[in-house]
Amino acid sequence: MNTKEQYIIEYLNCKKDFQKDSVEFKGIQAYEEAVTWGKKNLENFHLDMIKVV
Numbered sequence: 001m002n003t004k005e006q007y008i009i010e011y012l013n014c015k016k017d018f019q020k021d022s023v024e025f026k027g028i029q030a031y032e033e034a035v036t037w038g039k040k041n042l043e044n045f046h047l048d049m050i051k052v053v
Contacts (some may be wrong), residue, residue, distance in 0.1 A: 005030045006053040009038055024053070 006026045013021035025034040031050065038045035 007031055007034045008051050008053050009034055009042075009049050010051070011042055011049065 004026075005028065006024065007030050008022050008024050010020060010022045012018045023034075023037060025031070025037070027033075034050045035047065038047075038049060042049070
């Protein structure tokens with residue numbers, strides 16, 4: 001893994017009337033951070049929601 005890794009999770013935000021929203025993760029542990037955030041914040045989280053930028 002390199003320091004330029006960047007991932008994004010796109011989801012429908014219920015706090016914004018189900019508008020499309022996204023969260024970016026950058027750095028050496030970006031993938032791990034994305035997985036942790038997704039499991040904590042999204043009820044229907046799946047690993048395939050994480051996209052490489």
